[in-house]
Amino acid sequence: MTVYDLILKRRSIRKFTSTPVPEALLDKLLDAGRLAPVAANFQPLEFLAVNDPELCAQVFPHTRWAGYLEDGAPHPGEEPTAYVLILVNDHVKSPVPDQDVGFAAESILLTALDEGVAGCAIGSLDRKPLFDLLGIPNHYSISLALARGYPAEIAVAEEMQGEDVKYWRDEQGVHHVPKRPRAKVTHWNKFRQPE
Ligand SMILES: Cc1cc2nc3c(=O)[nH]c(=O)nc-3n(C[C@H](O)[C@H](O)[C@H](O)COP(=O)(O)O)c2cc1C
Numbered sequence: 226m227t228v229y230d231l232i233l234k235r236r237s238i239r240k241f242t243s244t245p246v247p248e249a250l251l252d253k254l255l256d257a258g259r260l261a262p263v264a265a266n267f268q269p270l271e272f273l274a275v276n277d278p279e280l281c282a283q284v285f286p287h288t289r290w291a292g293y294l295e296d297g298a299p300h301p302g303e304e305p306t307a308y309v310l311i312l313v314n315d316h317v318k319s320p321v322p323d324q325d326v327g328f329a330a331e332s333i334l335l336t337a338l339d340e341g342v343a344g345c346a347i348g349s350l351d352r353k354p355l356f357d358l359l360g361i362p363n364h365y366s367i368s369l370a371l372a373r374g375y376p377a378e379i380a381v382a383e384e385m386q387g388e389d390v391k392y393w394r395d396e397q398g399v400h401h402v403p404k405r406p407r408a409k410v411t412h413w414n415k416f417r418q419p420e
Pocket of ligand 1: 237291347
């Protein structure tokens, strides 16, 4: 599969099988984050893999899922089997750490998907309890948690109708993600004003 194929295929997945993510792959994900582009090469980011089943079970209640859906969180038995947390070391002065996080996150997501492991970026987190639980020093901030696991749902992108950005699930449980039409958000040479 090409990188573009993976980009087309990647959707946020919020239901997982119980098969653990291989440790060698998690190690690869940490490395993919480490090697991502970084503004001015300051490298303020660190990456924490969580795969201990008991710790994963303790992380899960601090994550928030699919705010547009009434019942969007993984049900018991569908929880992620691993997480990669992206941490920002506040002692390393970076002009744009959030942009660094974005680059690292996508590198990690695509590396995982290349080996069949999917998941969801979770920005909506109870951060405070995670510091104690995972022993993270106070001069770090937790930017994102990347929940990982083998997918147990189907999610598809579709062309957005109007301005409704809300993803939805159909009766078969397929998760639909509206994306703005290509012609509306891409431009060539000169910015094309909307008609
Ligand atoms: C920075 C960021 C934070 C996100 N936080 C959450 C979150 O807390 N919970 C969740 O269920 N999804 C979260 N998502 C996933 C988005 O809802 C998802 O990317 C969006 O609906 C588009 O779907 P797609 O990833 O399948 O293209 C987050 C995504 C990003 C990029």
